[in-house]
Amino acid sequence: xxxxQFPELTVELAPGRTAPTHRAPAPPPPPDLADRLREExxxxxxxxxxxxxxxxxxxAAPLRLHIxxxxxxxxxxxxxxxxxxxxxxxxSRARRVSVPERLRRIAGxxxxxxxxxxxxxxxxxxxRRMARRCARALGDTETVVRxxxxxxxxxSVSLRAFPERGAVLCVNPACRCPAPDCGCHDDPxxxxxxxxxxxxx
Numbered sequence: 001x002x003x004x005q006f007p008e009l010t011v012e013l014a015p016g017r018t019a020p021t022h023r024a025p026a027p028p029p030p031p032d033l034a035d036r037l038r039e040e041x042x043x044x045x046x047x048x049x050x051x052x053x054x055x056x057x058x059x060a061a062p063l064r065l066h067i068x069x070x071x072x073x074x075x076x077x078x079x080x081x082x083x084x085x086x087x088x089x090x091x092s093r094a095r096r097v098s099v100p101e102r103l104r105r106i107a108g109x110x111x112x113x114x115x116x117x118x119x120x121x122x123x124x125x126x127x128r129r130m131a132r133r134c135a136r137a138l139g140d141t142e143t144v145v146r147x148x149x150x151x152x153x154x155x156s157v158s159l160r161a162f163p164e165r166g167a168v169l170c171v172n173p174a175c176r177c178p179a180p181d182c183g184c185h186d187d188p189x190x191x192x193x194x195x196x197x198x199x200x201x
Contacts, residue, residue: 002131003103006074008138013067070137074130078102081126085109088119121186128189153177153184153192168194 082102086094089112094105106113106123113120147159151170158172170192176184183190 002074002127002134003100003107005131005134005138006099006103009067009071009074009134012138013064013071067137070133074134075099077126077130078106081123082106085113085119085123088116089113121183124183125187125189151175151192166196168199 078099079102082094082105085106086092086109089109091109097105106127110123113123143163145161145163147161147168148157149159150156151158151172154170154172154175156170156172156175158170158175159168160171161168173188175192177192182192184192
């Protein structure tokens with residue numbers, strides 16, 4: 001999910017900003033108009049330098065700072081995560097690439113990561129944290145439907161269906177199952193999940 005959504009953050013960074021189009025250069029203004037334009041620019045620059053005033057209609061689209069912070073946080077997190085994975089697996093440092101490419105490289109190492117329970121838990125927790133941060137910044141909200149019946153593990157009425165994911169989750173944070181290697185025992189953010197094929201059960 002993080003790999004799919006991260007590129008959308010750059011689009012959301014400055015909404016309404018479009019890529020520059022290539023146009024034929026405008027003809028030069030007449031000499032008297034060119035002088036007046038130069039004077040107006042000099043006056044606007046003086047106002048901005050002295051008083052911080054900017055002429056209306058002049059300036060770039062504003063950046064959305066919470067999106068910028070999210071991009072920085074996820075970028076730093078992915079870089080640190082890849083370095084930790086490679087160091088723990090005894091691999092040399094990889095060349096610098098984009099965040100999506102780093103995520104693909106981490107995904108390519110998951111079979112080796114799975115052999116180290118501590119590292120696997122760290123990768124899982126960090127990628128989930130960054131995916132949640134990315135989704136929140138993008139304003140993603142998913143329809144949640146209450147499911148009648150009780151969770152087979154905790155016996156609470158905490159089952160919720162997430163139609164877009166095609167999954168039912170137990171949203172009770174205290175839910176624990178009997179499997180000792182399940183994520184519910186060591187990850188407070190873990191939620192038991194049943195995909196469509198298991199709904200009848």
